[in-house]
Amino acid sequence: MKILVTYKSKTEFTKRYAEVIAQEVKGMLVDFKEVTVEKMSEFDVVVYGGGLYAGMINGYKKAKEMFEKSSAKKFILFATGGTPNEATKEIEEVWKHNLSAEELESIPHFYMQGGICYEKMSLPDKTIMKMMSKVLNKKKNKDSAEEGFTQAIKSSYDISSKEYAEPLIKCLLEV
Numbered sequence: 001m002k003i004l005v006t007y008k009s010k011t012e013f014t015k016r017y018a019e020v021i022a023q024e025v026k027g028m029l030v031d032f033k034e035v036t037v038e039k040m041s042e043f044d045v046v047v048y049g050g051g052l053y054a055g056m057i058n059g060y061k062k063a064k065e066m067f068e069k070s071s072a073k074k075f076i077l078f079a080t081g082g083t084p085n086e087a088t089k090e091i092e093e094v095w096k097h098n099l100s101a102e103e104l105e106s107i108p109h110f111y112m113q114g115g116i117c118y119e120k121m122s123l124p125d126k127t128i129m130k131m132m133s134k135v136l137n138k139k140k141n142k143d144s145a146e147e148g149f150t151q152a153i154k155s156s157y158d159i160s161s162k163e164y165a166e167p168l169i170k171c172l173l174e175v
Contacts, residue, residue, distance in 0.1 A: 001044050001045060001175060002027075002028075002042065002043045002044050002045070003022075003025050003026070003027030003028070003043060003044070003045045003046075003047065003172060004027060004028050004030060004035075004039070004040060004042070004043040004045070004046045004047065004072070005018050005021050005022040005025075005027045005028065005029050005030070005047045005049075006018070006029075006030050006031070006032045006035050006046065006047070006048055006049070006063070007031065007032055007048070007049040007050065008031075008032045008033075008049070008050045008051070008058045008059035008063075009049075009050075009051060009058075010051055010053075010058065010120065010121065010122070010125070011051065011114075011115075011116070011120040011121060012120060013051060013080045013114030013115060013158075013160055014049045014050060014051045014058075014078075014080045014114070015031075016114075016160060017049060017078065017080055017112050017114070017160065017164075017165050018047075018049050020162050020165050020169075021047060021049075021078075021165055021168060021169060021172070024165075024169045025169060025172045025173060027045075027047065027172075028043070032048070032059055032063065035063075035066065036066070037066050037069045037070045038070075040066055040067055040070035040072045041070040041071040041072060043072050044072060044073050044074065044175075045072065045073065045074045045075075045076065045172065045175060046063075046067050046070070046072045046074070046075050046076070047076045047077075047078065047168070047172070048060065048063040048064075048067075048075070048076070048077055048078070049077075049078040049079070049080065050063070050078075050079055050080075051079070051080050051081060051114070052079050052080065052081035052082075052083075052094060053125065053128075054128060055093075055094055055097055055098075056097075056098060057077070057079045057094075057098045060077065060079075060098060063077075064103075074175065075107055076107070076108045076109075076110075076168065076171065076172070077099075077107055077108070077109040077110070078109065078110040078111070078112060078165075078168055079094065079098075079109070079110075079111050079112070080111075080112050080113070080114040080160075081094075081111070081113065081114060082113070082114065082115055082116045082153070082159075083111075083113060084113050084159065085111065085112070085113045085164060091111045094111070095109060095111075108168075108171055110165075110167055110168040110171075112160065112164040112165055112168075113159050113160065113161075113164055114158070114159070114160045115158040115159050115160060116129070116153060129153055132153065133150065133153050133154070136150040136153075137150060
């Protein structure tokens with residue numbers, strides 16, 4: 001089984017997870033900037049990873065479109081973000097927002113907490129984060145997830161771990 005692991009990463013968290021996955025399953029790691037439909041067609045399985053930005057999975061739609069034009073047989077998706085893995089309600093909302101009901105059923109999808117790296121963010125991304133922080137700081141009666149997020153976005157942090165990639169790796173090894 002030939003596996004392509006490709007990713008789109010602004011702050012390196014997604015790239016690091018893609019590297020771990022590719023190494024563990026002996027797949028080929030390729031930055032999504034260099035992937036073509038023809039390249040995907042050389043593989044049986046395409047694993048695509050993108051970071052979450054304003055609730056959207058960076059590059060997912062384009063990766064899915066390319067996969068559908070390729071002759072690869074299986075597509076697996078992972079997303080990374082600063083939200084802790086335990087925030088299952090929020091993560092489920094991200095999946096519902098990004099994938100159709102059919103895709104939720106047919107595409108194996110995995111979330112891996114990463115972090116926030118202000119040092120590698122673009123100015124527009126930093127601005128969005130500041131705006132989110134201001135909105136949340138003004139909100140009264142925050143739930144525990146909102147309170148945690150408010151604290152988390154104040155500065156850069158890294159909560160990534162190889163263990164968060166294990167479910168996806170296990171899925172690939174069973175294909």
